[in-house]
Amino acid sequence: MSSEPSITADPPLQIGSHTLHSRLIVGTGKYDTLEQMQQSLDLSGTDCITVAVRRERLYDPTGRNLLDAIDLGRYTLLPNTAGCYNAKDAVRTAKLGREILLGLENRGANWVKLEVLADTKTLLPDPVETLAACEQLVAAGFEVLCYTTDDPVIAKRLKSVGATAVMPAGSPIGSGQGILNPNNIRICLEYLKGDDPTYPVIVDAGVGTASDVAMAMELGVDGVLLNTAIAHAKDPLRMAIAMRYATEAGRLAYLSGRIPRRLYASASSPEEGVVGSDAK
Amino acid sequence: MFVQLNAQRREISPGTHLAELIRQLELNPKFLAVELNGELCPRDEHASTVLNEGDELEIVTLVGGG
DSSP states (O other): OOOOOOOOOOOOEEETTEEESSSEEEEOOSOSSHHHHHHHHHHHTOSEEEEEEEEOOTTOTTSOOGGGGSOTTTOEEEEBOTTBOSHHHHHHHHHHHHHHHHHHTOGGGGEEEEOBBSOTTTOOBOHHHHHHHHHHHHHTTOEEEEEEOSOHHHHHHHHHTTOSEEEEOSSSTTOOOOOSOHHHHHHHHHHHHTTOTTOOBEEESOOOSHHHHHHHHHHTOSEEEESHHHHTSSSHHHHHHHHHHHHHHHHHHHHHOOOOOOSSOOOSSOSSSOSSTTOO | OEEEETTEEEEOOTTOBHHHHHHHTTOOGGGEEEEETTEEEOGGGGGGOBOOTTOEEEEEEEEEOO
16 A cells, blocks of 8 residues: 655745756856767756856857857856956956847846956955945846855845845865865855745855765755866766756755754664563 | 957958958857947847947857856
């Protein structure tokens, strides 16, 4: 005799005007080939992918455009401002990205992943320029997803100037170090979601492998954004699948509520009725 | 006459408009955005925007990124 399991459905992730059915956002950079990228995106289960804005390579007519390899009906594009080191360039880049997406008629035209870097070695964000750019982009009508450090104070400030989502880094971009300071992520979550539980918080950057994604999701973040961990894995396609399952497993575990950690054991089998005279 | 295109000097015929330049470059106009002298030039103005000597153009597209 069996009965249908009753598990309350997890509503899809809402970020501003966008509804995402996968909580994994995947970058399109660093793959060996466009085919490998296409297959990795497909296997990751994502419905949202990040892209960068760059000058046309005017003298390389044989080079294929990334856009030839992307199913624009399937994926919501999230243009970034990667490579910008001040608010002015980030705002300019965001507007160029929006113009391209409007031409593509992709639903991602109204949002941007804001990334304003401070330093080429660490690629850590510049909090002052990020905050200024966020304000300007909000005023220009963008839904702004802000890449930032895991500092809860800056996270709060970004939300207060109108960021649609705050995206703290687990560790430096592409470093694969995972979530270095889970306590800061916990405080970010408390500060940003305390009186606003649906406010989106995404861990962006630093993921090295599937357990990092699961850990982030178990902390209670709404999603994870990653790129290098798939693109530079020895087998990107297999890692894309791992990331998909890790996102789902971490989310399910978070919703399930983990048991508290205890110092001592707690037997899983009954302690009564044990055969033998030494039973205690 | 000359314009600066993505920080490189390029000779074009006087009277060339932006849409014509994009055609000459064999670029897919759907995949790009253009800045003219620091200001975004919307797609629907490409055909009516005549380029002048010394104009600074940035033509960008999307590439892989995280």
